[in-house]
Amino acid sequence: MQLYCESLTEYKRLPTKEVKIGDLLLGNFNPIRIQTMTTTDTMDTLATVEQSIRCIEAGAELVRITAPSKKEAENLLNIKNELRRRGYHTPLVADIHFTPNAAEIAARIVEKVRVNPGNYVDKKKFELIEYSDADYAEEIDRIVDRFTPLIRICKEYGTAMRIGTNHGSLSDRIMSRYGDTPMGMVESAMEFLRIARNERYHNIVLSMKSSNPQVMVQAYRLLIKSMFDEFGECYPLHLGVTEAGDGEDGRIKSAIGIGTLLEDGLGDTIRVSLTEDPELEIPVCKDIVKRYTQSTEKPQSYLPASPVIHLRNSPFDYKRRETFAVNNIGEHHVPVVIADLTKLQSITSKDLQSVGYTYDAKTDKWTIADTAADYIFTGHTVLDFDLPGTLKVIVYPAAWMMAEDKTKYFPIFDDMGYVKSDVKSDELNFVMIDCSKDDTSDLGYLDSFANDPSVVLCLSSTNKNAMQSVRRFFNELIDRNIKNPAVLIVDSSWHTADEHLIHFATEAGALLLDGMGDGVCLDMTSTVYSTFDANVSGRRYSSPVGESRTAAEQFINNTAFSILQATRTRISKTEYISCPSCGRTLFDLQETTAKIRSVTNHLKGVKIAIMGCIVNGPGEMADADFGYVGSGPGKITLYKGKEIVKRNVPSEIAVEELINLLKENDVWIEQQVLIS
Ligand code: SF4
Numbered sequence: 090m091q092l093y094c095e096s097l098t099e100y101k102r103l104p105t106k107e108v109k110i111g112d113l114l115l116g117n118f119n120p121i122r123i124q125t126m127t128t129t130d131t132m133d134t135l136a137t138v139e140q141s142i143r144c145i146e147a148g149a150e151l152v153r154i155t156a157p158s159k160k161e162a163e164n165l166l167n168i169k170n171e172l173r174r175r176g177y178h179t180p181l182v183a184d185i186h187f188t189p190n191a192a193e194i195a196a197r198i199v200e201k202v203r204v205n206p207g208n209y210v211d212k213k214k215f216e217l218i219e220y221s222d223a224d225y226a227e228e229i230d231r232i233v234d235r236f237t238p239l240i241r242i243c244k245e246y247g248t249a250m251r252i253g254t255n256h257g258s259l260s261d262r263i264m265s266r267y268g269d270t271p272m273g274m275v276e277s278a279m280e281f282l283r284i285a286r287n288e289r290y291h292n293i294v295l296s297m298k299s300s301n302p303q304v305m306v307q308a309y310r311l312l313i314k315s316m317f318d319e320f321g322e323c324y325p326l327h328l329g330v331t332e333a334g335d336g337e338d339g340r341i342k343s344a345i346g347i348g349t350l351l352e353d354g355l356g357d358t359i360r361v362s363l364t365e366d367p368e369l370e371i372p373v374c375k376d377i378v379k380r381y382t383q384s385t386e387k388p389q390s391y392l393p394a395s396p397v398i399h400l401r402n403s404p405f406d407y408k409r410r411e412t413f414a415v416n417n418i419g420e421h422h423v424p425v426v427i428a429d430l431t432k433l434q435s436i437t438s439k440d441l442q443s444v445g446y447t448y449d450a451k452t453d454k455w456t457i458a459d460t461a462a463d464y465i466f467t468g469h470t471v472l473d474f475d476l477p478g479t480l481k482v483i484v485y486p487a488a489w490m491m492a493e494d495k496t497k498y499f500p501i502f503d504d505m506g507y508v509k510s511d512v513k514s515d516e517l518n519f520v521m522i523d524c525s526k527d528d529t530s531d532l533g534y535l536d537s538f539a540n541d542p543s544v545v546l547c548l549s550s551t552n553k554n555a556m557q558s559v560r561r562f563f564n565e566l567i568d569r570n571i572k573n574p575a576v577l578i579v580d581s582s583w584h585t586a587d588e589h590l591i592h593f594a595t596e597a598g599a600l601l602l603d604g605m606g607d608g609v610c611l612d613m614t615s616t617v618y619s620t621f622d623a624n625v626s627g628r629r630y631s632s633p634v635g636e637s638r639t640a641a642e643q644f645i646n647n648t649a650f651s652i653l654q655a656t657r658t659r660i661s662k663t664e665y666i667s668c669p670s671c672g673r674t675l676f677d678l679q680e681t682t683a684k685i686r687s688v689t690n691h692l693k694g695v696k697i698a699i700m701g702c703i704v705n706g707p708g709e710m711a712d713a714d715f716g717y718v719g720s721g722p723g724k725i726t727l728y729k730g731k732e733i734v735k736r737n738v739p740s741e742i743a744v745e746e747l748i749n750l751l752k753e754n755d756v757w758i759e760q761q762v763l764i765s
Pocket residue numbers: 668669670671672673674675700701702703704705706709
């Protein structure tokens with residue numbers, strides 16, 4: 090095994106132990122299982138049964154139900170019996186936080202229990218206490234005493250267990266020794282896993298969730314390495330990004346985190362946590378998983394398993410690949426977005442609205458959105474109107490020769506085309522490289538332009554293992570000490586908006602999370618743009634430009650910015666961390682999230698958490714700047730970071746109070762537009 094996965098050049102599942110959940114087998118090369126969690130009150134048997142059925146009929150292979158106390162745990166029996174009476178035998182999972190007594194009841198009823206090692210025994214107080222080795226060992230003994238009875242019940246009843254670590258709810262003990270790091274998350278689970286193994290109980294699945302895909306990916310990789318190092322074997326993995334939010338952003342964040350791991354063959358079951366009805370999570374799960382089970386129209390060539398490569402950047406830490414800057418690309422610049430407009434028959438100033446530039450003929454001014462593309466690619470076309478100040482154009486060499494303003498237009502070549510061309514820009518040339526080739530020893534041509542200060546590389550691959558082949562090429566660049574910036578060219582041959590979204594997020598996100606890529610350019614080859622239906626999971630794409638022919642460009646442009654935001658490589662909008670809701674939720678999360686978004690979505694870079702309950706919300710809102718947390722029926726508590734600043738605010742005025750809080754902390758700005 091190389092560090093954390095079976096292969097870095099092709100999709101290859103990681104072998105794991107096999108876990109039995111009722112009649113369902115998980116891990117050990119069984120299909121990647123799809124699951125979700127109900128949002129109803131667990132005491133409302135009928136509502137929970139009916140929602141579970143909607144999830145099962147949508148395709149859920151496991152349904153999780155919260156059991157916050159003994160009475161909900163006991164009611165799982167009624168829910169299970171009613172489901173079985175209606176002919177549904179899908180395994181049920183009890184979700185436990187804080188309450189071992191509820192877990193011990195649930196483990197006798199349902200097929201699986203999920204415990205959070207951050208709060209199963211420990212009560213989090215957000216105190217950074219110094220633990221001596223003796224104190225620490227004493228705490229572990231306390232966990233053994235409290236956790237062992239549950240293990241014994243699970244063994245007796247054949248119940249499976251998930252040890253589910255959350256980045257936001259690590260115990261004070263773990264925080265004091267490791268901080269809220271991926272290593273802290275891993276150790277939190279390993280403590281529980283060691284206890285279970287000592288009891289010879291192995292029916293275990295593990296998860297390492299975070300709302301930050303980068304932290305989540307690093308934690309899963311470290312967990313695998315830790316399990317192999319310590320036990321020589323790996324337990325199945327449940328993948329998920331917590332509090333991902335809703336709509337396109339929620340889907341993109343989830344696809345980046347889950348997809349990055351699946352690309353490397355890691356993951357045996359997935360849950361996409363959206364602030365939407367749980368049955369809507371299932372089609373997203375299916376779209377993510379089918380990439381590994383269905384063939385696409387992509388050429389079916391595979392990278393050979395050898396030569397074996399090793400990652401030059403550590404997969405456990407983020408480090409951006411070192412580059413020099415060419416114009417505004419590379420080095421310390423945020424990754425650029427290039428919009429490919431070559432599918433438009435003719436390009437007018439109005440078309441640029443789809444990529445963030447709105448022209449007002451009356452004032453002869455451009456309004457520039459936060460998510461305005463940095464470059465457009467127009468192929469053979471030189472535009473016949475003046476461009477907004479911040480926008481530049483990439484064209485083929487013949488068109489570049491015709492363009493008058495060489496400060497605005499830059500040529501793009503294929504690799505040998507650049508080597509042979511007599512005419513080049515002094516400032517910026519784009520050079521396309523196909524990374525699909527099997528043989529990395531045949532890259533001598535790179536020497537012709539390696540470290541040429543005017544060259545930006547554009548890396549693409551038509552290989553079945555496209556991400557892996559581009560990653561391998563990045564390794565080559567690092568090995569050869571080539572520091573030209575590189576743009577990721579990602580093409581999707583899928584069909585629906587959801588499929589494209591997941592494809593882009595997975596392929597580009599996996600590289601960006603590992604510090605590879607100084608820009609992105611997305612394209613949907615198989616899609617006719619003029620008939621493109623920009624619906625994401627049945628929801629109309631959020632900001633139509635009015636012209637259906639440019640909806641595809643707008644969809645792609647927004648997707649590119651959302652991927653950069655989710656990988657935290659370029660922040661261009663407000664970030665929302667909203668929990669998916671569950672039986673503990675104290676207000677209508679979907680409606681409230683929409684309301685808060687509508688008044689704060691211009692606060693670029695501010696992270697706002699919207700959490701359904703005070704029991705888990707504060708712990709799980711991770712690194713949010715501000716929190717809006719349900720603290721009782723009709724009551725909201727507002728947080729600045731982890732600190733309570735307004736307690737039990739009536740919900741009717743809570744959004745207003747949140748705005749006041751943002752103003753008091755100088756992060757509120759009135760809506761404004763950039764004019765060129
Ligand atoms: S934070 Fe949200 S999902 Fe988590 S327990 Fe509370 S209400 Fe449920």
